[in-house]
Structures are given as C-alpha cells and as structure tokens.
Amino acid sequence: MRISLDESIHQLQNGQVVGIPTETVYGLAASIHHQKAIQEIFRLKGRPSNNPLIIHVSHIKDVFSFVQETIPDLDLLARDFWPGPMTLVLPIKTNLIPNIVRADLPTAAFRIPSHAMTLKVLSSTGPLVMPSANLSGRPSSTQAAHVENDFGRDFPVLDGGSCNQGLESTILIYNHHQWEIIRQGAIIADRFESTLGYKPLIQDSASDKPLCPGQMYKHYAPLAKLIPVYSFENITKGVVIGFSDRSYPKGCHLISLGNLSNPEEIAANFYHALRLLDQEGHSEAMVDMNFPNIGLFNTLQQRFSKILHSVNH
Numbered sequence: 001m002r003i004s005l006d007e008s009i010h011q012l013q014n015g016q017v018v019g020i021p022t023e024t025v026y027g028l029a030a031s032i033h034h035q036k037a038i039q040e041i042f043r044l045k046g047r048p049s050n051n052p053l054i055i056h057v058s059h060i061k062d063v064f065s066f067v068q069e070t071i072p073d074l075d076l077l078a079r080d081f082w083p084g085p086m087t088l089v090l091p092i093k094t095n096l097i098p099n100i101v102r103a104d105l106p107t108a109a110f111r112i113p114s115h116a117m118t119l120k121v122l123s124s125t126g127p128l129v130m131p132s133a134n135l136s137g138r139p140s141s142t143q144a145a146h147v148e149n150d151f152g153r154d155f156p157v158l159d160g161g162s163c164n165q166g167l168e169s170t171i172l173i174y175n176h177h178q179w180e181i182i183r184q185g186a187i188i189a190d191r192f193e194s195t196l197g198y199k200p201l202i203q204d205s206a207s208d209k210p211l212c213p214g215q216m217y218k219h220y221a222p223l224a225k226l227i228p229v230y231s232f233e234n235i236t237k238g239v240v241i242g243f244s245d246r247s248y249p250k251g252c253h254l255i256s257l258g259n260l261s262n263p264e265e266i267a268a269n270f271y272h273a274l275r276l277l278d279q280e281g282h283s284e285a286m287v288d289m290n291f292p293n294i295g296l297f298n299t300l301q302q303r304f305s306k307i308l309h310s311v312n313h
C-alpha cells in the first residue's frame, strides 16, 4: 500500500516498519529508537538475528556521534562518496546502539543514502535501520511493487520510483591498517583509489566467518533454478537471462538485463529480471555468463555466484 512522505515519517516515529526507497534498493525501515519495530524487521524478513543492520543517517555528524575512535581517511571517504551507495563498518560506542542492530558486534555499519526522499525522511525521523526490503535469501526490491509482492498489498511503502543504482551499497571496513571491501556493490573498487591512494582489497566472502556476516547466508535467489552458461553459443532454447544486444536462437525466451555496453542499465535491471522469472512462473533459466569481469560486471558476477552456490538452492 503506497503511503505519502508525511505518513511514512509519522509511522516511523510511531514505531512502525515502513518500506522506503533508496538509490540502491528499497529498505525495510525502523527507527533506531524503537526496539519492537527492529524486532519486527527480523520477523518480517525471516532474518537470522546474527545478521546486523545498516544504520542510515542524513548527516555525517550523526555518524561521528556513534563512533568510538577516529579512523584514517574516514573523512575523505565521507567527503567523496556520501550521500551515496557506500556503507562503512566502524567501531562504535556500544552503549549507544542496541545489540539487536549490530548483532552484538563492537562495530556498526553506516550509510548516508542519496535518494532525495530518503534524505527527507531521515532528516525528520533521525537514524533508521534498514535492511533490503525482501524476504531473507530472495532478490532485493528495486520498485515499490516488489516490496508489496514480498510483504503483502497492505504493507506500507513510500513509492520513490525505480532505484537508479539497482545493486546494494559497497561495504568497507578498516582492517589491518587499510580499508577493505567486505561486500561488493554499486561503487566499484577502482573508484576508491583516488581517495585512498590504493585500491581496497576485496575480501573473500567464502570463509566460515566472513567480516560481513550477511555473506554467510543464501542470497538474492529467485525460486527458479539458475543454470550458468559460460559460452553463449551453447544456449539453444528455453528461458534465458541475457543481454538485449545479443541474438539468441528463436526457441529462447529472453529476460533481458539490458545492453552489454551499459553496465549501469544492467545493474538497475538485475533484481527486476530475477523477480520476473518467478512472476512468469518459470522453474529454471539459463544465465548468459559470457560478460566481462570488470567494473560493475564484477559485482554482477559476485551476485550470480552467490545465488549459484547457495545452499538449499
């Protein structure tokens, strides 16, 4: 159910959970001051309690008010990438942030989103915790209709249109005296180089105890089974998640991610395409994996491999 900006603010201030747009994906928002609403987020998503939430704020001073110590280059990263699709995991004054938000960790994740509506909401409500607005393990939401699809037609959503980035924020942590990427996202690793003087290392999420707890879990997966095809000449018939500038044989039903020359378009379409598979009732689809492994395609590759290697999939 679509609700207005004022109604969203009102409901959040009254301890309700509301679907909120951001430039990356839609979030399920609750005020950091309403413990019951935060519990409700975990219940609604079916999210394990050891998977912490990102705290969204409208101004850098809000981040500094929670942080325990100064971290090298935090100010530079904030200057260059906030508001925007970057999340920073920082050591915090633990008494200021409820355990449930940070899954008992001595750190918390922070982001200043750039979507104009989100900033308006945040400036009235103060800090909001917000995981992506999807059932745990399933594709994220990039439209208000996706949120209603997962949480019901009566679930309150602020409609901010289609998310222009379409992939989640890039998450960094300061570890061993340097910044490292613990979740690839809408900002590619190379872009941090001019700010930091080095390209942040991308942490392997395959370990048992990744620095980003969420990466332990099944993620982003549609109900349909995805079959990776690395050489697109091998695609002969059936449902294909592929690219609009490639011609597939006549017997194929293409669900297009967009044009290979436009990775931003592909990122923006990614979750909608995965959701279409289930909406159209397909039980399986081939994925044309024949794309370059650079820039945003690298994030895309990571998202696909997370789905393909999911347990229970």
Ligand code: TXA
Binding pocket: 022, 024, 025, 026, 027, 028, 051, 052, 053, 054, 085, 087, 089, 102, 105, 107, 108, 109, 111, 113, 130, 131, 132, 133, 167, 168, 169, 171, 183, 211, 212, 213, 214, 215
């Ligand atoms: O773009 C985004 O980041 C979106 C929008 C709504 O802002 N949010 C999002 O939230 O993707 P979520 O909950 O789906 O993913 C947050 C990730 C999880 O994998 C979680 O484990 C990690 O951030 N995280 C949160 N707090 C952390 C912490 N203290 N240390 C390490 N990882 C943390």
Ligand code: MG
Binding pocket: 131, 132, 140
């Ligand atoms: Mg998520």
